[in-house]
Amino acid sequence: MPEPSTAALRPTPTGVIHDIGYQRYEGARLGRRQVFGALYLHGLRTAFGFGRSAKAKIFPWLVVGIVSLVAVALAAVRSQIGEPVATYAQFADAMSWLVIFFVAVVAPELVSRDLRSGVLPLYFSRPLPRADYALAKLLALVTALWLLLGGPQLLMFLGAAFTTKQGMRGVWNELLDLLPGLLYAGLWAVVFASVGLLVASLTGKRAFAAGGVVAVFLMTTPIVGVLSILPSRAANELAGLASPSTLVQGVGIWSLGDLLVEGDPGEMMIGGFGPVYALAAVLLVAGATALLLARYRKVAS
Amino acid sequence: MPGACRCLCWASTPYAGPVTLIATQSLTKTYGGRVTALADLTVAVEPGIIGLVGANGAGKSTLIKILLGLIAPTSGQVSVLGIDPTADPAAVRNRVGYMPEHDCLPPDLSAAELVTHLGRMSGLPRTAARERASEALRHVGLYEERYRPVGGYSTGMKQRVKLAQALVHDPDLLLLDEPTNGLDPAGRDAMLALVHRIGTEFGISVLVCSHLLGEVERICDTLIAIDGGKLLRADNISAMTSATDVLAVEVSEGTEELAARLAELKLPVARDGRLLLVPLADDGTYDLILGAVAELDLPLHRLDQRRHRVAELFATRELTNA
Incomplete structure (x- = not known):
């Protein structure tokens, strides 16, 4: 037993059961930050199905598998033809459907399950403040989404870095391309996690929650379509605000420019409204988070 | 196992002295200004096993939630383990374990x-x-x-x-909301024995909620009875039940004669419909009643110790006082 002296106070696993009665706990009690960290890690593990049944692992890992496969394929093609097929940011955009699918599976897993089983009183009768519960879950989902996009981006980077013909200079240039890509993945993660988790937190039924998440993200795209064919240039340029995906892309076009839309402008023009898109994204995330916190102030009291 | 003995050596009793475990002062909670869950509740109890009895909707769960700082009282003061849960709920919850009434376990874990x-x-x-x-x-x-x-x-x-999760962090006080809910008689006995053991051997104070007085009176030191959000009585269990042990006698005919005969025998008889209620002093009371019934040759229908239900406890108390 390489454990410190406190091990003497515990029932040592000698293979014999001693009934030594109830023992008071004299050890350390961690503070709010560590409890928050524990809940966050627990949420992150739940997102990928760790510590859960095999069934709970299928969907998250299916998405992870597809996204990684695409990244590896892109890296392979690039090493053959010597030119990037898609930038890191374009990769994130191309994966948006899978991100939506992932949120629809994982967000209900994180919050709806707890609502359904009625376990929340057990959390809220502990020192942890209600807001911490909601924020830890949100942060876990943000991290999971960021890993979902950032991990494959890293694969693409490794593929490019090992096949570059320009030596260290090539690797450095590639890294400069990767970092904005990772930031863009972070933007996807924050927007989709905050909206998705808010929708999922409204119901304890996982199927409804998943449907609601998909609906919010996909049903808004026709609105974008309608707005973008209106005979008003301003309406066309602001159309992207109507849906989370196009909103994120709008911010991307504004901030990343040719990393997202190479050379000629893409099909979605945002004109000079870039800052409006950025502001809208910030407001959307802040609003969704505020509503999530409000939801958890009320629930299960 | 050198450290093992320490656990029972009253290391657990920072409240062994006459410290107030739970105290409320004019505690009132109304929902939406109309529904009154608690009305001017003032009570103070010492550590031990405390039974909180009342009919469904009497305000038991509301009181527990206020003690946990989950809901704020409309007015009045409250303190748990010397801490005000409205001011510092985290400090209270650190030292309290809560077992909710309803199902709260995720089925797949x-x-x-x-x-x-x-x-x-x-x-x-x-x-x-x-x-x-x-x-x-x-x-x-x-x-x-x-x-x-x-x-x-x-x-x-x-x-x-549910009980284990309330115990896991070694609290100083357990709040158990209807722990015997949904259990069969054997299960109830086992759960009550467990609660009793926690309160005595583990050195953890327990507040146990129930709508069945007969159940909690077996294991409690103190009893708090509330009805419609109002305090009916809070007292030491022995003081409470000794005053309420009553024999109920029912005869098919000749109730008046028997009442007169029992009064002659200096037994304080009270009428409750077809029943005669006689305070149970000792086993001799049974003999006196049986003797009187035999003497008058009356058909005895029933002679039993009244079951304590919350309502009866207070009904019989009024009768015996009368």
């Missing part, structure tokens, strides 16, 4: 995983949480089953898991 996780949520480090979880589950009587998903448990096992 095992008891060991759930209780470990909730231990961590109470601030236990990873290893300590795992150890305390299996200890708590062992104390409530769950052994190998604890690795199976909770969804397959019986009601009795689920109640035990």
Whole structure:
């Protein structure tokens, strides 16, 4: 037993059961930050199905598998033809459907399950403040989404870095391309996690929650379509605000420019409204988070 | 095992002295200004096992939630373990374990995983949480089953898991909301025995809620009875039940004669419909009543010790005082 002296106070696993009665706990009690960290890690593990049944692992890992496969394929093609097929940011955009699918599976897993089983009183009768519960879950989902996009981006980077013909200079240039890509993945993660988790937190039924998440993200795209064919240039340029995906892309076009839309402008023009898109994204995330916190102030009291 | 003996050596009794465990002062809670859940409740109890009895809707759960700082009282003061839960709920919850009335267990987790996780949520480090979880589950009587998903448990096992999660962080006070709910008679007895053991051997104070007085009076030191949000009585259990042990006598005919005969024997008789109620002084009371019935040759229908239900407790108290 390489454990410190406190091990003497515990029932040592000698293979014999001693009934030594109830023992008071004299050890350390961690503070709010560590409890928050524990809940966050627990949420992150739940997102990928760790510590859960095999069934709970299928969907998250299916998405992870597809996204990684695409990244590896892109890296392979690039090493053959010597030119990037898609930038890191374009990769994130191309994966948006899978991100939506992932949120629809994982967000209900994180919050709806707890609502359904009625376990929340057990959390809220502990020192942890209600807001911490909601924020830890949100942060876990943000991290999971960021890993979902950032991990494959890293694969693409490794593929490019090992096949570059320009030596260290090539690797450095590639890294400069990767970092904005990772930031863009972070933007996807924050927007989709905050909206998705808010929708999922409204119901304890996982199927409804998943449907609601998909609906919010996909049903808004026709609105974008309608707005973008209106005979008003301003309406066309602001159309992207109507849906989370196009909103994120709008911010991307504004901030990343040719990393997202190479050379000629893409099909979605945002004109000079870039800052409006950025502001809208910030407001959307802040609003969704505020509503999530409000939801958890009320629930299960 | 050198450290093992320490646990029972009253290391657990920082409140062994005459410290107030729970105190409320004019505590009132109204929902939406109309529904009154608690009305001007003033009570103070010392550590031990406290029974909180009242009919459904009497305000028991509301009181527990106020004690936990989950809801704020409309007016009045409250203190738990000397801390005000409205001002510092985290400090109270650190030292209190709560077992809710309703189903609250995720079916797909095992008891060991759930209780470990909730231990961590109470601030236990990873290893300590795992150890305390299996200890708590062992104390409530769950052994190998604890690795199976909770969804397959019986009601009795689920109640035990709920109790274990309240114990995992070693609280100084347990708040148990209807712990015997949904259990069969044997399960009720086992749960009550467990609660009694926690209150006596573990050195943890327990507030146990029930709508059945007969159930909690067996294990409690103190009893708080509330009805419609108002305090009916809060007292030491012995003081309470000695005044209320009553024999109910029913004869098919000649009730008047028997009442007169018993009065001659200096027994304070009270009428309650077709029943005669006689305070139970000792076993001799039975003999006197049986003697009187035999003497008058009356058909005895029933002679039993009245079951204590909350309403009867106070009904008979009025009768005996009259």
